[in-house]
Amino acid sequence: MRALPGLLGARAPTPRLLLLVWCLVAAARPSSADGSAPEHSSMPIEKNITLERPSDVNLTCQFTTSGDLNAVNVTWKKVGEQLENNYLVSATGSTLYTQYRFTIINSKQMGSYSCFFREEKERRGTFNFKVPELHGKNKPLISYVGDSTVLTCKCQNCFPLNWTWYRSNGSVKVPVGVQMNKYVINGTYANETKLKITQLLEEDGGSYWCHALFQLGESEEHIELVVLSYLVPLKPFLAIVAEVVLVVATILLCEKYTQKKKKHSDEGKEFEQIEQLKSDDSNGIENNVPRHRKNESLGQ
Amino acid sequence: MPAPQRKHRRGGFSHRCFPTPQTAMTPQPAGPPDGGWGWVVAAAAFAINGLSYGLLRSLGLAFPDLAEHFDRSAQDTAWISALALAVQQAASPVGSALSTRWGARPVVMVGGVLASLGFVFSAFALSLLHLYLGLGLLAGSGWALVFAPALGTLSRYFSRRRVLAVGLALTGNGVFSLLLAPALQLLLDTFGWRGALLLLGAITLHLTPCGALLLPLALPGDPPAPPRSPLATLGLGLFTRRAFSIFALGTALVGGGYFVPYVHLAPHALDRGLGGYGAALVVAVAAMGDAGARLVCGCLADQGWVPLPRLLAVFGALTGLGLWVVGLVPVVGGEESWGGPLLAAAVAYGLSAGSYAPLVFGVLPGLVGIGGVVQATGLVMMLMSLGGLLGPPLSGFLRDETGDFTASFLVSGSLILSGSFIYIGLPRALPSCGPASPPATPPPERGELLPAPQAVLLSPGGPGSTLDTTC
Numbered sequence: 001m002r003a004l005p006g007l008l009g010a011r012a013p014t015p016r017l018l019l020l021v022w023c024l025v026a027a028a029r030p031s032s033a034d035g036s037a038p039e040h041s042s043m044p045i046e047k048n049i050t051l052e053r054p055s056d057v058n059l060t061c062q063f064t065t066s067g068d069l070n071a072v073n074v075t076w077k078k079v080g081e082q083l084e085n086n087y088l089v090s091a092t093g094s095t096l097y098t099q100y101r102f103t104i105i106n107s108k109q110m111g112s113y114s115c116f117f118r119e120e121k122e123r124r125g126t127f128n129f130k131v132p133e134l135h136g137k138n139k140p141l142i143s144y145v146g147d148s149t150v151l152t153c154k155c156q157n158c159f160p161l162n163w164t165w166y167r168s169n170g171s172v173k174v175p176v177g178v179q180m181n182k183y184v185i186n187g188t189y190a191n192e193t194k195l196k197i198t199q200l201l202e203e204d205g206g207s208y209w210c211h212a213l214f215q216l217g218e219s220e221e222h223i224e225l226v227v228l229s230y231l232v233p234l235k236p237f238l239a240i241v242a243e244v245v246l247v248v249a250t251i252l253l254c255e256k257y258t259q260k261k262k263k264h265s266d267e268g269k270e271f272e273q274i275e276q277l278k279s280d281d282s283n284g285i286e287n288n289v290p291r292h293r294k295n296e297s298l299g300q
Numbered sequence: 301m302p303a304p305q306r307k308h309r310r311g312g313f314s315h316r317c318f319p320t321p322q323t324a325m326t327p328q329p330a331g332p333p334d335g336g337w338g339w340v341v342a343a344a345a346f347a348i349n350g351l352s353y354g355l356l357r358s359l360g361l362a363f364p365d366l367a368e369h370f371d372r373s374a375q376d377t378a379w380i381s382a383l384a385l386a387v388q389q390a391a392s393p394v395g396s397a398l399s400t401r402w403g404a405r406p407v408v409m410v411g412g413v414l415a416s417l418g419f420v421f422s423a424f425a426l427s428l429l430h431l432y433l434g435l436g437l438l439a440g441s442g443w444a445l446v447f448a449p450a451l452g453t454l455s456r457y458f459s460r461r462r463v464l465a466v467g468l469a470l471t472g473n474g475v476f477s478l479l480l481a482p483a484l485q486l487l488l489d490t491f492g493w494r495g496a497l498l499l500l501g502a503i504t505l506h507l508t509p510c511g512a513l514l515l516p517l518a519l520p521g522d523p524p525a526p527p528r529s530p531l532a533t534l535g536l537g538l539f540t541r542r543a544f545s546i547f548a549l550g551t552a553l554v555g556g557g558y559f560v561p562y563v564h565l566a567p568h569a570l571d572r573g574l575g576g577y578g579a580a581l582v583v584a585v586a587a588m589g590d591a592g593a594r595l596v597c598g599c600l601a602d603q604g605w606v607p608l609p610r611l612l613a614v615f616g617a618l619t620g621l622g623l624w625v626v627g628l629v630p631v632v633g634g635e636e637s638w639g640g641p642l643l644a645a646a647v648a649y650g651l652s653a654g655s656y657a658p659l660v661f662g663v664l665p666g667l668v669g670i671g672g673v674v675q676a677t678g679l680v681m682m683l684m685s686l687g688g689l690l691g692p693p694l695s696g697f698l699r700d701e702t703g704d705f706t707a708s709f710l711v712s713g714s715l716i717l718s719g720s721f722i723y724i725g726l727p728r729a730l731p732s733c734g735p736a737s738p739p740a741t742p743p744p745e746r747g748e749l750l751p752a753p754q755a756v757l758l759s760p761g762g763p764g765s766t767l768d769t770t771c
Binding site: 139141142143144147149150152228232233234236237240241244248251252255 | 371409490499501508512513515
């Protein structure tokens with residue numbers, strides 16, 4: 001996400017792209033008699049431009065006011081330094097136009113360019129030139145010891161000259177060399193790069209940086225890699241399995257317990273009935289006759 | 301003479317005196333308890349539904365990580381859930397066959413262990429193939445063993461409130477996927493996809509205690525001994541019953557269209573011009589309507605005002621019409637609009653589809669008797685899986701050919717409508733008593749659809765189905 005000033009020397013200016021950029025600055029109308037100006041607050045106007053190759057650039061600002069156009073002072077500045085030449089000023093009706101043409105060749109010419117219109121108040125429009133930003137993952141990448149993982153960096157519609165990967169321990173960045181069987185750097189398309197790390201160890205975790213080199217500067221992105229050992233998820237896993245086993249055992253034991261209770265109470269009833277029958281039997285005069293009668297009653 | 305007194309005293313238990321203690325002590329099985337332990341079974345079925353279908357739905361959150369790790373496309377990872385769903389539904393008859401033979405409880409408990417093993421195995425995957433085998437085959441088979449037996453057991457515990465209980469259990473799907481989605485994202489962010497799959501295996505293991513709660517219930521009309529031969533346990537004999545065959549045909553057709561919105565409602569909304577959040581809203585209201593309708597329909601259907609087969613046909617037809625409306629809704633203007641017409645159509649579809657779902661299972665005991673419910677559930681799942689496998693690809697093909705989803709939704713709606721039309725052939729009143737069927741099949745349970753007088757009132761009004769006989 002950061003664009004850094006590059007160290008490339010100037011190339012022969014072969015502008016491949018003519019860039020025309022507009023910037024519209026609207027001003028408040030100054031009030032008439034009482035002196036207090038009802039000012040519309042105009043936020044500083046900014047435009048971000050992504051550029052990766054040397055180009056011809058044409059910046060235009062237009063300023064509308066109801067006051068006297070000749071009283072407006074127009075300047076162009078880059079990061080505070082006033083730019084002397086190469087800009088035109090023209091007027092049409094109540095609108096003032098100013099144009100600044102130049103060529104961006106190397107990273108020194110990247111940055112912020114502003115047009116200023118000074119009346120009572122100074123109005124400004126700013127153009128920010130940056131190299132393309134890289135997109136990685138916002139979340140840390142989680143992997144395990146012995147596993148392999150792929151770190152990806154990509155940017156939209158860009159063709160970097162070169163990709164490099166760095167590791168950082170603290171503040172020191174160490175380039176990732178291509179060791180056999182450990183690191184493999186490749187990318188399917190020009191706008192992406194992939195770093196594949198195999199046989200991960202816990203020390204391999206940490207911050208990784210992917211660097212994209214453009215003619216007009218550099219861009220980099222940070223990716224966090226976390227390497228866990230298998231014990232980390234294993235503990236909650238075993239805890240949950242133990243809980244499940246406990247619940248199942250509880251259910252089965254509860255059921256056995258209630259079944260035993262039922263059996264006991266049933267047996268108790270059975271016992272009572274047998275007791276009553278025995279007492280009935282003993283009440284009878286003879287054993288056979290009452291049974292006969294019982295049989296008859298059963299036969300109904 | 302003391303004899304009369306003895307008769308009196310022994311009147312209640314005289315038959316217990318001489319026969320052997322075991323059979324003497326066994327009381328006659330009562331009817332479905334319609335409550336009591338049945339609610340525990342409903343809760344267990346709720347969790348089982350959630351841990352199988354609900355988990356499967358939210359599993360898609362892990363697929364981008366998997367695609368990145370194995371350097372494969374999103375389509376390749378989508379096959380994981382497609383395979384799991386296919387195995388789960390197609391193998392359902394196996395689950396119901398096994399539970400017919402050995403009872404639902406051990407089968408569901410084993411199914412839970414199997415599904416859990418599938419997740420644990422896939423946590424160590426070295427290629428996408430391992431994931432297809434672990435999640436698709438193993439976990440899918442585990443889930444096949446749990447769903448049909450659980451739902452079948454639940455149906456046995458209820459008669460007057462069966463549709464409500466089934467509807468309650470089926471909402472587990474939506475609730476669990478709602479809860480598991482953020483939980484799964486948290487697991488992925490903390491442990492990566494390997495750790496997340498491992499812990500999902502532990503979570504899936506909770507299917508086993510749920511299975512332990514499915515106590516077997518003895519009902520009148522159960523066959524005295526479970527069938528031994530594999531074919532008999534599969535319950536294919538159920539197809540000889542005319543009512544079930546009609547139901548099977550209708551359900552197979554409905555299955556062809558029923559699952560299309562699951563896959564294609566969001567892309568359809570996007571096609572119609574809604575933004576990402578608008579499409580998500582459409583899917584969300586359809587899902588909420590679906591979940592709510594399952595409960596409400598359960599409550600109302602059990603009142604018995606309308607015979608269940610009629611309700612089934614009505615809501616099936618409404619679902620089909622709902623899909624027609626969803627497909628024909630005009631192009632919505634712009635990304636900013638909240639898509640009024642499409643939202644309304646999605647709600648209508650969701651309400652009808654949600655009402656249809658518990659009725660599919662609630663109507664089974666009336667068709668095959670309470671003893672055959674478990675087998676019938678398994679067969680129904682298998683039939684719907686045929687449609688589920690063919691429907692979405694057909695819909696996608698139509699989309700590619702015609703440029704938008706109108707044709708897809710029209711065809712899906714037509715399939716559902718034709719299935720509902722076939723449902724009209726189902727018996728409306730009580731199922732026939734004492735059919736000339738093999739002795740293995742139990743006689744249908746009495747009185748679980750309607751009390752007889754009401755049936756007489758309603759049937760003359762209905763579009764005369766004189767195909768069935770009444771007692």
